[in-house]
Amino acid sequence: MEQERRRRTADDWAAAALTAIGEGGLAAVAIEPLAARLGATKGSFYWHFSNREALVGAALALWEKQFTDAYIAALAGEPDPVARLRMLFTRIMGNAGQNALAVNVLASADHRLVAPVVRRVVQRRIDYCVALFEEIGFPPAVAVQRATLGYTAYIGHEQLAARLPDLLPLHNADQLTRYIDSVLNLLLHDAPGHNAPV
Incomplete structure (x- = not known):
């Protein structure tokens, strides 16, 4: 368990959720398929997030950072x-x-x-x-x-x-x-x- 917590970060989960949204919309953010994609367990998910809503929030924060903050910064x-x-x-x-x-x-x-x-x-x-x-x-x-x-x-x-x-x-x-x-x-x-x- 300790090894998996080190291997899969909250950012890994957020990035995987963001990829899922890109592929299938908000409904595609589901813990078990994301765990399989990451080669992680549901326990890894719950180590970082209390529920799916928290993961969606993290994915959206990553979307804002990558596709708004980073774009604006690149032009500065x-x-x-x-x-x-x-x-x-x-x-x-x-x-x-x-x-x-x-x-x-x-x-x-x-x-x-x-x-x-x-x-x-x-x-x-x-x-x-x-x-x-x-x-x-x-x-x-x-x-x-x-x-x-x-x-x-x-x-x-x-x-x-x-x-x-x-x-x-x-x-x-x-x-x-x-x-x-x-x-x-x-x-x-x-x-x-x-x-x-x-």
Whole structure:
């Protein structure tokens, strides 16, 4: 038992639960299948978590850390807000469809455990984009509109990439780059001091 506790950490369980959500939604977070996946026992699970809800909470915290905190931190070193916006869209749209995690989490947004996390994450992401558009030079009200449009474009892209990838005409890196260029040109239309295409 002591050896297993050292071998399987709470983070291991949270990561396995997050993978399960990506594969099958919230319902896929079940202790026995996760234990089998980890090569662990149910006792290992109960060493770290009091119940399934605690595991779901840990998985969602990991989702927030990996797909919001880490993304924002990765952009922090770029001083140009337009370049940061391009980096952000390139990363999120380039990864779309590789894993249904974002789609499955959002699909569970009305679940009592998921709802507060999703609301916090979405608000933080939109706030981050609003700040980018304001830094580019848009007035606050316009920055909110552009950030909301950009975020909903991302959500729609993610949904199609995960559920109906054959409907997205983005089959190679050049097509994806041109698509991102077109999205950014729309979002940056009439940006102060920004006349040329991105």
